[in-house]
Amino acid sequence: MRKEEIQNDEAPAAVGAYSQGQQVGELIFTSGQIALHPDSGELVTGSFREEARQVLENLLAVVEAGGGSRESIVKTTVYLTDLSLYDELNEIYSDYFAKSLPARSVVEVKALPRGVNLEIEAIATK
Numbered sequence: 626m627r628k629e630e631i632q633n634d635e636a637p638a639a640v641g642a643y644s645q646g647q648q649v650g651e652l653i654f655t656s657g658q659i660a661l662h663p664d665s666g667e668l669v670t671g672s673f674r675e676e677a678r679q680v681l682e683n684l685l686a687v688v689e690a691g692g693g694s695r696e697s698i699v700k701t702t703v704y705l706t707d708l709s710l711y712d713e714l715n716e717i718y719s720d721y722f723a724k725s726l727p728a729r730s731v732v733e734v735k736a737l738p739r740g741v742n743l744e745i746e747a748i749a750t751k
């Protein structure tokens with residue numbers, strides 16, 4: 626199977642030794658997305674709600690660049706630095722995936738890059 630790197634200006638550029646995502650056959654694998662604004666590369670600061678929305682927008686941009694869609698996301702892994710944000714995450718997440726809820730894992734972690742509260746990665750189909 627052929628592996629193809631996904632690159633999209635609608636999502637933030639990788640800030641380390643990784644790609645935004647990879648497409649292998651009909652599958653799309655995203656790298657973890659944080660709340661970086663795609664144009665400026667700056668963190669979206671403010672409320673957790675704003676941070677989560679930017680993370681999900683970045684995630685969708687990578688999936689779409691790989692030929693997928695919101696509805697084709699089959700699995701997400703969510704990393705939170707504080708599980709007390711779980712209910713708020715569910716509210717925002719439900720707005721994005723109301724029609725087709727992917728399988729999901731949520732894991733509390735001690736820290737994430739750049740001190741963010743949230744990182745999400747996904748697996749989707751093309």
